[in-house]
Amino acid sequence: MQNLDSNQTQFAEITPVFESGSTSVAPKKVQNDEPVKKKSNLPLLVGALALVLAFVFLIILISVKLAMNTNSENKTDDGRIVEQNDGQVDPLLEEIYDLDDQLQSSDPTIDEIPFPPVDMTLRLDAPKKK
Amino acid sequence: MKKTIVSILFFLLMISPVWAHAQVDLISEKKSIIEEIAEVDRTYKGQLAEYRQAADQFNIAKGQFTKLNTLASLEVAVQDGRKALLLRDRVLLTYLKLIELKLLESDGINLEEKTIALDMTKDLQQDFQAHLDLTNNAIDRVAVNQVADDFEILAPKITNLSNYVSTLLRIGKLQTIYDHSLSLVEKTNPNAAGAEPSLKQNEMIRAHTEVVNLMEKIYTNLRYGWDEIRVAREKEKPIDISKSNASVFADLSQTMLFLAEIVSKR
Known part of the structure; x- marks a missing residue:
């Protein structure tokens, strides 16, 4: 401003331009800028909201999946728990279940090799009386 | 001191392959017993089916002979009887082989009882083999009746042995567990x-x-x-x-x- 005040010739050239610009151009700029800002914010907000929702949905999905995996992997077909919470199989528990399986196949009421179903009295003539 | 340690290490180095080899032998021996059991079991089932058919045929022939009382029906009854007695001996002989293998395979049986049971099984196999040979040579009515009489001595022996071995196998399994x-x-x-x-x-x-x-x-x-x-x-x-x-x-x-x-x- 000091430069302009000292140089009158330059001031004379610039002043009319500022005067005419300030009355006609400036208000137009203000009127044009405000609607543009409103239009660009709405999609941005919707996008952000969708992103947050998607993120929340993803977290829920992952946690449900994890819970389902924990339930299914910790148990064998017969419902025995063989995995710890960290997903590792407890070797001692597995050893116990193996031995239990072995025990179930050793039921003493079951005869592994039953006596052959043969007629032990098979003969042609009746035995002689002694 | 150093020499002692070196000799111990050398000794361990020398025996470790021998020990490992012995373990491998033991495993392969067990595997071969299991395979043999499966094979003998198949033979046993086949022979049992064959025996059943022969026994049925003999009972029919015996019924015919009782009804007709002819020489022809007697001949059929003698031949069918001989066949049925022969197949029964074969089934029982294979059964004895099967229980012998089962005894060998079993882990938990007291060593003394296992040895006695194995000896008894082998002895009875010899007796049954001898009886089977006699039955094979029995071609007439008297001989067939004679082998049937001889079988009466073997019958309680095999049922007692079966009971003994079966008990050993059951308790042996429980002992192992x-x-x-x-x-x-x-x-x-x-x-x-x-x-x-x-x-x-x-x-x-x-x-x-x-x-x-x-x-x-x-x-x-x-x-x-x-x-x-x-x-x-x-x-x-x-x-x-x-x-x-x-x-x-x-x-x-x-x-x-x-x-x-x-x-x-x-």
């Missing part, structure tokens, strides 16, 4: 060195004591079973330890449940 359980009980011992003290320690100790008591009960019942087998064998009486075996089985099942519970809670 009991022996394995001992190491598991030791592994779950909360008093064992390295066990971390926790708030649950007292509860764990009580649970472990319960398991130890069960194991003692199982041991007593197994001991009773082995003693009964020995006494029955010596007195040549039939063995019945089904009650003590059932108790051992139930207590072992309970022990497994307790052990699993203890391990899950740790």
Whole structure:
């Protein structure tokens, strides 16, 4: 401003331009800028909201999946728990279940090799009386 | 001192391949026994089916002879009778081979009883082989009746042996599981060195004591079973330890449940 005040010739050239610009151009700029800002914010907000929702949905999905995996992997077909919470199989528990399986196949009421179903009295003539 | 250590190391180095080789031999021997059992079992089932057919045929022929009382029907009855007796001997001989292999395969049987049972099985196989040869040569009515008479001496021998071996196999299996359980009980011992003290320690100790008591009960019942087998064998009486075996089985099942519970809670 000091430069302009000292140089009158330059001031004379610039002043009319500022005067005419300030009355006609400036208000137009203000009127044009405000609607543009409103239009660009709405999609941005919707996008952000969708992103947050998607993120929340993803977290829920992952946690449900994890819970389902924990339930299914910790148990064998017969419902025995063989995995710890960290997903590792407890070797001692597995050893116990193996031995239990072995025990179930050793039921003493079951005869592994039953006596052959043969007629032990098979003969042609009746035995002689002694 | 240095020399001693070097010689010990050298000795260990020398025997380790021998030991490893012995282990491999043991495994391959067991594998071959299992394969042999499967093969003999197939033969046994085939022979049994063949015997059943022959026995049915003989009963029909015998009925015809009783009804017709002709020389032709007698000849058919003699030949069918000979065939049925021969096939019965074969089935029983294969059965004896099968129980011999089962005895060899079994782990938990007391060594003394196992040796005696194996010797008895082999002796009876020889007797049955001799009887089978006699039956093979029996071509007339008198000879067929004679081999049938001779069989009456063998029949109680094989039924007693079957009862004895069957009892040994059953108790042997339970004994094997009991022996394995001992190491598991030791592994779950909360008093064992390295066990971390926790708030649950007292509860764990009580649970472990319960398991130890069960194991003692199982041991007593197994001991009773082995003693009964020995006494029955010596007195040549039939063995019945089904009650003590059932108790051992139930207590072992309970022990497994307790052990699993203890391990899950740790």
